[in-house]
Amino acid sequence: MYDTEKGVKELIDLTPFEEKDHGTGIDVPFFDFESMLAATNNFSEENKLGKGGFGPVYMGKFPGGEEVAVKRLSSVSGQGLEEFKNEVVLIAKLQHRNLVRLLGYCIRGEEKILLYEYMPNKSxxxxxxxxxxxxxxxxxxxxxxxxxxxxxxxxxxxxxxxxxxxxxxxxxxxxxxxxxxxxxxxxxxxxxxxxxxxxxxxxxxxxxxxxxxxxxxxxxxxxxxxxxxxxxxxxxxxxxxxxxxxxxxxxxxxxxxxxxxxxxxxxxxxxxxxxxxxxxxxxxxxxxxxxxxxxxxxxxxxxxxxxxxxxxxxxxxxxxxxxxxxxxxxxxxxxxxxxxxxxxxxxxxxxxxxxxxxxxx
Known part of the structure; x- marks a missing residue:
């Protein structure tokens, strides 16, 4: 049902998205917060790629060598839980060579994080x-x-x-x-x-x-x-x-x-x-x-x-x-x-x- 328009709307409207609430219908992996800290060297300035309306974006690297872009929701951002849910639910169901690919997400208390494929030529x-x-x-x-x-x-x-x-x-x-x-x-x-x-x-x-x-x-x-x-x-x-x-x-x-x-x-x-x-x-x-x-x-x-x-x-x-x-x-x-x-x-x-x-x- 979560592949239908009605089902996706209900998923966005109803899912609370609390910590580790990675349930039915969410098509991308959940990552724990510790792995985010390790991948970004504790969100160090050296790993920072830039900043958008959502919050800062960091270069992340996993033990196997895979590079990712880690977008961290800023507490002072004008965008909040609704926009975060939009990204996690909607973009995961979209597949096209001219759309960025969402690799996963992470929630820990007030921390809300999105993982994307790394774009070496930036924006x-x-x-x-x-x-x-x-x-x-x-x-x-x-x-x-x-x-x-x-x-x-x-x-x-x-x-x-x-x-x-x-x-x-x-x-x-x-x-x-x-x-x-x-x-x-x-x-x-x-x-x-x-x-x-x-x-x-x-x-x-x-x-x-x-x-x-x-x-x-x-x-x-x-x-x-x-x-x-x-x-x-x-x-x-x-x-x-x-x-x-x-x-x-x-x-x-x-x-x-x-x-x-x-x-x-x-x-x-x-x-x-x-x-x-x-x-x-x-x-x-x-x-x-x-x-x-x-x-x-x-x-x-x-x-x-x-x-x-x-x-x-x-x-x-x-x-x-x-x-x-x-x-x-x-x-x-x-x-x-x-x-x-x-x-x-x-x-x-x-x-x-x-x-x-x-x-x-």
């Missing part, structure tokens, strides 16, 4: 925006990363046995393996769509500013099309090597990456978005196609955004018909931080928003 944001802006990200690598993310989202939305909306897709949640294959991670905020349901509503909006679709940020409405919006932002960041939002480096009403992309597209100068590190071997037709698809994804009206199935066909060049003309996207002009933040604080609906933590994994 996409650390390579795109890190101090050295890695030379590894030539155009072919960037395009393959975009395609891999699209295929992973298509699996979540359409092809997996459980249909999932990720709700927090961003470059820091894309991990890269030894061959630079992208793997979507961090399913703590993910939600399952049951039956013929295509969208849902929440009074607790949690996500990352700069990647959130307007209908989700303002009204709490999320769907596969809100993931599509986030994907469009990620595409623009990958091809340009620039962050969509960085409050402390801009003046009021300065254009965001979205605004720059839209302006250049309208002026017929989309190639000016190209990151200089990708330029030497860039396939210009692929680049223009990526800009086009990215702008289609971030249109303000969700019904006008393509599905991930359409996007995969567009990117692969197998869609014979001409691509639709994108309409003006949401968030073309960046508001000052103080003005923007006020849009998302509503005491009556208990709305929350988290910011990206710009630190590699």
């Amino acid at each position: 996409l944001d650390s390579l795109l925006f890190g101090e050295s802006s890695s030379q590894q990200l030539d155009w072919a690598t960037r395009f393959n990363i975009i395609l891999g993310i699209a295929r992973g989202l298509l699996y979540l939305h359409q092809d997996s046995r459980l249909r999932i909306i990720h709700r927090d897709l961003k470059t820091s949640n894309i991990l890269l393996d030894a061959e630079m294959n992208p793997k979507i991670s961090d399913f703590g905020l993910a939600r399952m769509i049951q039956g013929k349901q295509t969208e849902a509503n929440t009074l607790r909006v949690i996500g990352t500013y700069g990647y959130m679709a307007p209908e989700y940020a303002l009204d709490g409405l999320f769907s596969v099309k809100s993931d599509v919006f986030s994907f469009g932002i990620v595409v623009l960041e990958i091809i340009s090597g620039k962050r969509n939002m960085r409050f402390y480096q801009v003046k009021d009403d300065a254009p965001s990456l979205v605004g720059d992309g839209w302006r250049l597209w309208q002026e017929g100068k989309a190639l000016d978005l190209m990151n200089e590190r990708a330029g030497s071997n860039c396939n210009e037709s692929e680049f223009i196609r990526c800009v086009h698809v990215g702008l289609l994804c971030i249109q303000e009206d969700p019904s006008e955004r393509p599905t991930m199935g359409d996007i995969v066909l567009m990117l692969s060049g197998t869609q014979s018909s001409k691509l639709p003309i994108p309409k003006q996207p949401a968030y073309v002009i960046r508001r000052p931080l103080s003005a923007t933040a006020s849009l998302y604080s509503n005491a009556e609906t208990n709305t929350e928003i988290t910011s990206s933590i710009e630190e590699g994994r």
Whole structure:
């Protein structure tokens, strides 16, 4: 029964997840806390890979030599037991080459820990925006990363046995393996769509500013099309090597990456978005196609955004018909931080928003 949508929802809703409560329906191994201490050298700073909204991530190594990534729930994290259960139950039932693989979990009192396959090239944001802006990200690598993310989202939305909306897709949640294959991670905020349901509503909006679709940020409405919006932002960041939002480096009403992309597209100068590190071997037709698809994804009206199935066909060049003309996207002009933040604080609906933590994994 735990392979059905109803069964998985009941498992998430009912399982208490107390220490060693690794019961029926949980498809990943339980690890004791002592083995976590040994694998991470007592969670030493030397083993620390980075930090996300969930908490710090450490390199772990078991006696046989297997390397793992150990994610430790922070006591001050905005994410808690509900998000932890989401990861343990949902991601264990998802199998795709472009999704990170959960290897196990651990609970000891207030300690909640997740074990993942180790990604030697860390997170996409650390390579795109890190101090050295890695030379590894030539155009072919960037395009393959975009395609891999699209295929992973298509699996979540359409092809997996459980249909999932990720709700927090961003470059820091894309991990890269030894061959630079992208793997979507961090399913703590993910939600399952049951039956013929295509969208849902929440009074607790949690996500990352700069990647959130307007209908989700303002009204709490999320769907596969809100993931599509986030994907469009990620595409623009990958091809340009620039962050969509960085409050402390801009003046009021300065254009965001979205605004720059839209302006250049309208002026017929989309190639000016190209990151200089990708330029030497860039396939210009692929680049223009990526800009086009990215702008289609971030249109303000969700019904006008393509599905991930359409996007995969567009990117692969197998869609014979001409691509639709994108309409003006949401968030073309960046508001000052103080003005923007006020849009998302509503005491009556208990709305929350988290910011990206710009630190590699």
